[in-house]
Structure formats: structure tokens, C-alpha cells
Amino acid sequence: MTDARKIGDVILKVDNISLRFGGVKALTDISFDVREHEIRAIIGPNGAGKSSMLNVINGVYTPQEGTITFHGEVRQDMDTHQAAENGIARTFQNIALFTGMTVLDNIMTGRNLKIKSTFIEQAFWFGRARREEIENRKKVEEIIDFLQLQSVRKTPVARLPYGIKKRVELARALAAEPTMLLLDEPMAGMNVEEKQDMCRFVLDTNDQFGTTIVLIEHDMGVVMDISDRVVVLDYGKKIGDGTPNEVRNNPDVIKAYLGAH
Amino acid sequence: MIYREAGQYKTTYLNDSQIFPIAQDRVAVALLLVVAFVAIPLFATPYIFSGILIPFLILALATLGLNILTGYAGQISLGTAAFMAVGAFASYNFMLRVPGMPVLLAFVLGGICAALVGILFGLPSLRIRGFYLAASTLATQFFVVWCLTKVPWFTNNSSSGVITAQQVEILGFKFETPQQKYLLVLAVVAVMALLAKNMVRSTVGRSWMAVRDMDVAAEVIGFRIMKSKLTAFAVSSFYCGVAGALYAFCYLGTVEPEAYNLDLSFRILFMVIIGGLGSILGSFLGAGFIVLLPIFLSVVVHYTGLPNSVTSNLELMVFGALIIFFLIVEPHGLARLWQIGKEKLRLWPFPH
Numbered sequence: 001m002t003d004a005r006k007i008g009d010v011i012l013k014v015d016n017i018s019l020r021f022g023g024v025k026a027l028t029d030i031s032f033d034v035r036e037h038e039i040r041a042i043i044g045p046n047g048a049g050k051s052s053m054l055n056v057i058n059g060v061y062t063p064q065e066g067t068i069t070f071h072g073e074v075r076q077d078m079d080t081h082q083a084a085e086n087g088i089a090r091t092f093q094n095i096a097l098f099t100g101m102t103v104l105d106n107i108m109t110g111r112n113l114k115i116k117s118t119f120i121e122q123a124f125w126f127g128r129a130r131r132e133e134i135e136n137r138k139k140v141e142e143i144i145d146f147l148q149l150q151s152v153r154k155t156p157v158a159r160l161p162y163g164i165k166k167r168v169e170l171a172r173a174l175a176a177e178p179t180m181l182l183l184d185e186p187m188a189g190m191n192v193e194e195k196q197d198m199c200r201f202v203l204d205t206n207d208q209f210g211t212t213i214v215l216i217e218h219d220m221g222v223v224m225d226i227s228d229r230v231v232v233l234d235y236g237k238k239i240g241d242g243t244p245n246e247v248r249n250n251p252d253v254i255k256a257y258l259g260a261h
Numbered sequence: 262m263i264y265r266e267a268g269q270y271k272t273t274y275l276n277d278s279q280i281f282p283i284a285q286d287r288v289a290v291a292l293l294l295v296v297a298f299v300a301i302p303l304f305a306t307p308y309i310f311s312g313i314l315i316p317f318l319i320l321a322l323a324t325l326g327l328n329i330l331t332g333y334a335g336q337i338s339l340g341t342a343a344f345m346a347v348g349a350f351a352s353y354n355f356m357l358r359v360p361g362m363p364v365l366l367a368f369v370l371g372g373i374c375a376a377l378v379g380i381l382f383g384l385p386s387l388r389i390r391g392f393y394l395a396a397s398t399l400a401t402q403f404f405v406v407w408c409l410t411k412v413p414w415f416t417n418n419s420s421s422g423v424i425t426a427q428q429v430e431i432l433g434f435k436f437e438t439p440q441q442k443y444l445l446v447l448a449v450v451a452v453m454a455l456l457a458k459n460m461v462r463s464t465v466g467r468s469w470m471a472v473r474d475m476d477v478a479a480e481v482i483g484f485r486i487m488k489s490k491l492t493a494f495a496v497s498s499f500y501c502g503v504a505g506a507l508y509a510f511c512y513l514g515t516v517e518p519e520a521y522n523l524d525l526s527f528r529i530l531f532m533v534i535i536g537g538l539g540s541i542l543g544s545f546l547g548a549g550f551i552v553l554l555p556i557f558l559s560v561v562v563h564y565t566g567l568p569n570s571v572t573s574n575l576e577l578m579v580f581g582a583l584i585i586f587f588l589i590v591e592p593h594g595l596a597r598l599w600q601i602g603k604e605k606l607r608l609w610p611f612p613h
């Protein structure tokens with residue numbers, strides 16, 4: 001276990017990222033890095049630009065300035081599809097599941113990049129198409145076991161309670177076997193017990209698969225407990241960066257949080 | 262306890278991913294196929310074949326085509342009949358102009374032409390959605406029919422614009438009687454329904470539904486939105502195109518482009534809504550319902566002694582009411598009602 005947890009080199013680096021929506025400056029000159037296998041938290045008050053930062057990392061938003069370096073490759077703008085192919089998966093702040101599909105199908109969509117057969121082969125359920133469907137189903141069942149979703153496997157996601165939906169979304173992201181996982185408030189709106197479960201799943205993912213995790217979270221207790229390093233944003237600017245302890249004692253951070261509450 | 266899945270354990274993923282994982286369903290489908298292929302041809306009258314069963318199957322195929330686009334991929338279309346027309350007139354021209362063209366191949370090529378037109382007219386869906394997309398497919402509807410009427414080449418310079426579909430002949434066997442035509446249509450529809458089922462349970466089907474439900478998430482996962490939408494347009498139009506060809510070759514015989522008008526497009530849309538969006542079974546239920554309803558109503562009118570002229574008005578009223586009912590109360594249509602019925606039956610007679 002400790003092997004996978006050994007924190008490695010920098011795999012993601014963002015430099016001087018600025019992002020504007022019309023007159024709104026969502027991000028201003030943000031730079032930080034993420035090391036392999038670490039759990040990196042992004043915190044900050046509402047509207048600080050945390051979600052925007054994740055959207056820049058996997059190419060949903062294009063920043064006006066700055067570069068993103070992933071595995072040594074420097075880009076002005078990450079392409080969403082390329083991000084997925086390079087092993088970046090994510091969850092969303094407002095659950096973005098495919099509501100008309102079952103849990104199983106939702107998780108199967110996470111494996112779409114592994115499936116090479118054409119739609120014509122799939123129509124005939126022929127050779128490769130059939131084999132791929134079964135192999136990928138096997139992998140999906142492992143994830144279902146890992147996240148304890150066995151009992152809702154065939155349930156349409158629209159019928160699930162909120163906490164389970166969040167878990168299905170994590171399952172869909174994990175199905176891609178990502179090297180980097182971006183989690184946007186995976187524990188928001190959950191009760192204590194659900195939060196504990198989710199915390200455990202995040203830590204287990206990091207432990208067992210060595211997945212690098214970038215996590216946005218409001219619950220300070222959780223952040224201090226599970227993250228290796230923390231970036232603090234406020235009004236689109238970076239005001240702190242370091243270990244949980246360093247960040248906790250940073251006067252700017254204390255001011256931002258006192259000001260916000 | 263007639264319909265139970267208890268005790269039927271799936272021990273492999275192959276078993277679990279069968280089309281009909283429950284034994285009773287498999288038996289029911291096998292029975293249905295036996296009835297459709299053996300019992301009905303033995304007993305049905307020519308009127309039942311050409312008045313009910315053949316149009317039912319052909320319209321069910323077109324409904325399935327539209328359901329792939331609208332129900333599974335979430336793209337609205339009011340141009341279904343136009344794609345059927347492309348399939349019909351393309352097949353006709355392949356038969357006419359290519360010596361020795363096998364008729365089934367002509368149907369496939371007709372479907373492919375419809376698919377190409379579908380892709381072309383599907384391009385706007387990459388930029389616009391909802392009402393605007395509906396308006397653009399409406400334009401397709403008028404444009405295609407206008408084109409087929411105005412360009413004499415398509416109708417082989419027929420002065421009235423009417424074409425007579427060629428004799429259907431496969432490996433020397435002529436399909437002439439309503440019964441023979443029924444069997445041909447049934448075989449084509451059964452195979453294509455199976456292929457559709459395979460698609461919707463594979464990655465291509467999941468890509469349609471993912472883009473329909475949440476396109477940003479679909480893209481982040483790695484689906485290509487453009488590819489997904491355009492495959493949906495292509496496959497859907499292919500199905501409509503083949504249905505259109507069957508409509509000309511096995512049902513009407515002589516056709517003019519106007520047979521594939523907006524009215525037909527709307528009828529098929531109603532079949533999708535009543536049968537159930539995003540359901541293959543629903544496509545058949547919806548088509549069956551709409552084909553049978555007028556017949557049923559005329560019988561009712563006959564026995565209640567109302568004047569015959571009431572029938573068509575009654576039909577419109579019942580249609581209207583049903584569409585509103587399904588849109589508001591049960592957008593998943595008859596297919597969903599069927600499923601609820603099955604769930605009830607599974608628990609029966611002990612509801613707890």
C-alpha cells in the first residue's frame with residue numbers, strides 16, 4: 001500500500017492561468033503544481049474560482065492566459081477529449097449523471113475509451129464488440145464492488161438518493177482507470193456517515209490504485225485530514241499553498257475565511 | 262407468481278447481458294415469433310395482411326428509426342417521412358438503373374442514401390437544439406418532397422410524378438401475395454429490431470443516451486459529441502429509409518413523393534410518443550396502437566349506431582387527447598405502462 005502512496009514527481013503544472021467571463025475575473029494569474037500520487041486540495045470561499053480551475057485543467061474552459069503542463073506537455077488550452085485520453089477523469093459539483101440510464105450503464109460509459117469496435121460491429125453483436133462488452137463489464141463489476149454499489153446496479157439513477165448518486169459519479173470516473181481524478185466537492189450536502197464513506201473511498205482509491213487526486217472541498221476537517229497539500233483561492237487569486245498545517249497558519253488564509261464567515 | 266425472476270441467477274456477465282435475461286421473457290418472445298412467422302400466415306386474410314399487418318410493421322420500423330434519434334439520442338425530428346421518401350425513391354432508382362440489382366441490396370442502398378441525407382441535415386444539430394432543430398428538420402421535410410417532385414430524374418420522368426415500384430423478387434422467388442409480402446416485411450423488421458437492440462445496449466447506444474442526458478459530462482468522459490449525434494442521425498435515417506422503401510415496394514406499390522408528407526412524419530412522431538420515448542418495444546406498441554385505433558373506432562361507431570361521418574372526427578379527438586395525456590402523464594408511453602404491469606405481476610398475488 002505504501003508503495004503506491006509514495007509521492008512522485010510533478011505531473012501537472014498550471015502557470016499564470018487567467019480566466020475571464022466578460023467582465024468577471026474568475027481566475028487571476030494562478031500557478032501551482034500537482035505531484036504524482038498525492039491528494040491535492042483546492043479550497044476557498046464561494047465563487048473563489050475553484051470549479052473554474054478544474055474546468056481549465058480538463059479543458060471545459062479555455063483560459064485567456066497561462067499554460068497547462070501535463071506529463072511534460074505544455075498546452076495553452078487542454079482539449080476535453082485529450083484530457084480523457086490522457087487519463088484525467090472527474091466528477092462535477094452538481095451531479096452530472098446520465099439520468100435516463102441505469103447505474104450499470106452510467107458506469108459503463110466511463111469505459112467508452114477502451115472500446116474500439118465500430119457501431120456496425122456492435123449492431124451485429126459480433127466478435128470484438130461482444131468480447132469488449134463482456135471484458136469491460138467485468139472491470140465495471142470490480143468498481144461496483146469497490147464502491148459497494150451492488151444493490152443498485154440495475155436501478156435508473158434518477159431514483160437514487162443524493163449520496164448514492166455522488167458515489168455513482170465517482171464510480172463512472174473510476175471506470176476510466178484514470179491516473180488523475182478531479183473531484184468537485186464530492187462530499188457536499190452529505191450527512192456525517194456518508195461523508196465518512198466518501199472519505200474512505202477517496203483514500204482507498206488513492207491507496208490502492210495510486211490515483212493522483214485533485215479535490216475541492218468545503219469541509220475543513222476533511223481537507224486537513226486527507227490532503228497532502230492545499231491551494232487556497234479567494235476572488236480568483238491564489239492566497240495560500242502548502243501542507244495543511246502551513247495553510248492553516250497562513251494569515252491571509254485566516255483573514256479570507258474570517259472575512260467570509 | 263406467473264412472472265418471476267426469483268431463483269434465476271446469472272452466473273456470467275454474458276448471461277446477464279442477454280437481450281432477455283428473464284426466462285419467461287425469452288419464452289414469450291419465442292412464442293411471439295412463432296405466431297408471427299407461422300400461425301398468422303396460416304390464418305390471416307389478405308385484408309388483415311395488407312390493411313393492418315404490413316402497414317403496422319413498416320410504420321413500426323419507421324417509428325423505431327425516429328425513436329433512435331429522438332428517444333435515445335434526444336434530437337427532435339419532424340422530417341421522418343422525408344427520410345422514408347429518400348429510401349423509397351433511391352431504392353426505386355437503383356432497381357431501375359442498375360441491371361440485375363437484388364432488391365434487398367437496393368433496400369440497403371436506399372437506406373444508405375437516406376443515412377447520408379440524414380447526416381447532411383443532422384449537421385445543424387451540432388449547433389442548434391430544441392425548437393430550432395425542429396424547424397430545420399421541418400425544412401428537410403419540405404425540401405426533400407419538393408426536390409423529388411421537381412426533378413423528373415427521380416421519378417424516371419413520369420409525367421404525374423407517380424412511380425410504380427418494381428416487382429420484389431429474391432433468388433427467383435416472387436413476393437406477390439399479401440401473405441408473401443408480409444413475411445418479407447416481417448423478416449426485415451425482425452432483423453432490424455434485433456440490430457437496434459444490440460446497438461442500444463452497446464457503447465454506441467450509451468453514447469447517444471449520454472449526449473442526450475448531459476452533453477458536457479459525455480464529452481469529459483471521452484465521447485465525441487459530433488460523432489455521437491451524427492451516427493444517431495445516420496442510423497435513424499437508415500431505418501426510416503428502409504421503412505420508406507418497404508412502404509413503396511411492399512405496401513403501396515405505386516407512390517408519389519406526396520405520400521411521404523408532413524402528415525406521415527407527424528403520425529410517426531405520435532407513435533413514438535404514445536409507444537414510449539427510448540424504447541424498442543414501445544415503437545411497436547405505438548405503431549400498433551395508431552394503426553389499430555381508427556379500425557377500432559369505426560367498429561365502435563358501427564355498433565353504437567352513430568353516423569359514419571363521426572369516425573374521422575372521433576379519431577382526431579381521441580388522438581389529441583391521448584397525445585396530451587402521454588406527454589403530460591407518461592412520457593415513456595405504453596412501454597412504461599407495460600413495464601409497470603410486469604412489475605405488478607411479479608409481486609402478484611402478494612404485493613409485499
Ligand SMILES: Nc1ncnc2c1ncn2[C@@H]1O[C@H](COP(=O)(O)OP(=O)(O)OP(=O)(O)O)[C@@H](O)[C@H]1O
Pocket residue numbers: 021024025026044045046047048049050051052053093
Ligand atoms: N460559465 C460561466 N459563465 C460566467 N461566469 C462564470 C462561469 N463559471 C463561473 N463563473 C464565475 O466565475 C466565478 C468563479 O466561479 P466558480 O464556480 O469557479 O467558483 P467556486 O469557487 O467553484 O464556487 P463554489 O464554492 O460556489 O462552487 C464566479 O463569479 C462565477 O460566477
Ligand SMILES: [Mg+2]
Pocket residue numbers: 050051052093
Ligand atoms: Mg464550485
